[in-house]
Amino acid sequence: MTTFSERVSGSAEALRALFPATPLQENDYLSRKYGARILLKREDLTPVRSYKIRGAFTFFRKALAHEGDTATFVCASAGNHAQGFAFVCRHFGKKGVVFMPVTTPQQKIDKTRMFGGGFVEIKLVGDYFDDCYRAALAFAETTGSRMVPPFDHKDIIEGQATVGLEIAAQMPNGRAPDIVAVPIGGGGLAAGVTQYFAEAGASPRYLFCEPAGAPSLRESLAAARRVKLDRVDNFVDGAAVAEIGREPFRNLKGFSADSVTLVPENRLCATMIEMLNVEGVVLEPAGALAIDALKDLPRKEIKGKTIVLIVSGGNFDFERLPDVKERALRFEGLKKYFVFRFPQRPGALRDFLALLGPDDDITRFEYLKKSARNFGSVLIGIETKDAKNFGRLAKRFHETGWAYQDITDDETIAEFVV
Structure with missing residues (x-):
C-alpha cells in the first residue's frame, strides 16, 4: 500500500501537465522588515491564480481512473474553487456544472466561464452560498453526477499537499523551514501540507492564519471538536468558512488553539495595500493572511529564522479596492x-x-x-x-x-x- 507522501508525489507529477511548480521566492522587503528570511510560496501564480486547482485536478484524475469517461462533475462555489474546477473540466474535456449564488459578481462568473470553455455550465441559484450548495447537492443526487467539494475530501487534501512537496524540494540548501504560515478556510491546504511534512520527517512550527471574523479552526481546536460558527464575516471570502472540514480536522485536531492566529480584517487590508504599493503584488484577502500574520510574531522569536508564507491566491476584484483602502486607513x-x-x-x-x-x-x-x-x-x-x-x-x-x-x-x- 502506498504512503500518503508517495501518493502526493504522484499527484505532483501529474500536475505538471497543467503548470510547473509555483516559485518559492525570497522577499527582500519582508525579510528586512521582520529580521528573518521570508520566503513566499506564490500560489497566486497558478493558471487560475490560486492553489485550488491542485485539489480539483487530483479529484478529477482519481475519479476518472475509477469511473471512466461517463462522469459529470458538479461544484458549488463563487470563487477560486469554481475557477479551478472549470479549468480542470476543460483540461479533461469533461462536462461540469457550477452552482453560484445569484449575487455572485459578474467578473467571477465570466472568469469561471472563460476557464471552462465550452465544458462548463453555470447555474445561478439563491442569494447565499448555502442555497446554491444545497441546489448543487440535489442536482448531483438526482443526476448521478460527482460532487467535487472545495476541501472536505481526502483526494482534495492530497492535491493541496503538493504545495508542501514543492516547498520541501525548493527550500534553499534542502533544509526544512523553521516556520510555515498557512491560511485557513476549510482546512484542506493545512491538512495536506502538515501531513506531508510529518511523513517527510520535518517538524516546522505552524502558524495557521484565520480571519478574525471566521475562526472556525481555532474554535474547534479549543473545543476539541468541530464547531460551526453562528456568524461569519464574509470579507475574506476565500477563507470565511463557518465550519472546518471533517476530513481536514482529522489531520489538524492534534494542534493547539494557540497555533492559530486571528487576523483582523481591517489590518489585513493594510497588508494588501502595502504589498500592492511596495512589491507590486496583487493579493486577494485570503492570499494576504499569511503575510499579515507576521505582525503577531515577536521579533525576538523569529530573528534569523527561515519562514515560508503560503500566498494562497491573487484573484482580487479591483472594484473592491476603494473598500480595501478605506478599511486600511481606518486600521492605521x-x-x-x-x-x-x-x-x-x-x-x-x-x-x-x-x-x-x-x-x-x-x-x-x-x-x-x-x-x-x-x-x-x-x-x-x-x-x-x-x-x-x-x-x-x-x-x-x-x-x-x-x-x-x-x-x-x-x-x-x-x-x-x-
Whole structure:
C-alpha cells in the first residue's frame, strides 16, 4: 500500500501537465522588515491564480481512473474553487456544472466561464452560498453526477499537499523551514501540507492564519471538536468558512488553539495595500493572511529564522479596492467618522473648518437629520496624514464645545450610515 507522501508525489507529477511548480521566492522587503528570511510560496501564480486547482485536478484524475469517461462533475462555489474546477473540466474535456449564488459578481462568473470553455455550465441559484450548495447537492443526487467539494475530501487534501512537496524540494540548501504560515478556510491546504511534512520527517512550527471574523479552526481546536460558527464575516471570502472540514480536522485536531492566529480584517487590508504599493503584488484577502500574520510574531522569536508564507491566491476584484483602502486607513488610524450636532446658523461650517489642521481633509459631509430647529446631525468623515492629528482635533472640539460621537469602530451605527 502506498504512503500518503508517495501518493502526493504522484499527484505532483501529474500536475505538471497543467503548470510547473509555483516559485518559492525570497522577499527582500519582508525579510528586512521582520529580521528573518521570508520566503513566499506564490500560489497566486497558478493558471487560475490560486492553489485550488491542485485539489480539483487530483479529484478529477482519481475519479476518472475509477469511473471512466461517463462522469459529470458538479461544484458549488463563487470563487477560486469554481475557477479551478472549470479549468480542470476543460483540461479533461469533461462536462461540469457550477452552482453560484445569484449575487455572485459578474467578473467571477465570466472568469469561471472563460476557464471552462465550452465544458462548463453555470447555474445561478439563491442569494447565499448555502442555497446554491444545497441546489448543487440535489442536482448531483438526482443526476448521478460527482460532487467535487472545495476541501472536505481526502483526494482534495492530497492535491493541496503538493504545495508542501514543492516547498520541501525548493527550500534553499534542502533544509526544512523553521516556520510555515498557512491560511485557513476549510482546512484542506493545512491538512495536506502538515501531513506531508510529518511523513517527510520535518517538524516546522505552524502558524495557521484565520480571519478574525471566521475562526472556525481555532474554535474547534479549543473545543476539541468541530464547531460551526453562528456568524461569519464574509470579507475574506476565500477563507470565511463557518465550519472546518471533517476530513481536514482529522489531520489538524492534534494542534493547539494557540497555533492559530486571528487576523483582523481591517489590518489585513493594510497588508494588501502595502504589498500592492511596495512589491507590486496583487493579493486577494485570503492570499494576504499569511503575510499579515507576521505582525503577531515577536521579533525576538523569529530573528534569523527561515519562514515560508503560503500566498494562497491573487484573484482580487479591483472594484473592491476603494473598500480595501478605506478599511486600511481606518486600521492605521488615518480616517475616522463622526456624527456632529451641528448648529443651524450662518458661519457654523466656517468655524468648524477652522479647527482642522493643514493635513486634515474632509472626505464626507452629509446631513443625517435635523434633530431640533436649531441643530442638525451631520456625518463627517475626516482623513489625515498622521494618526496623532485626531488627538489634537479632539482637544480642539472639546475646547470649542462641539458635541459629537466617534462612530469609526461602532459597527452597528457605521453599517447603516457610513
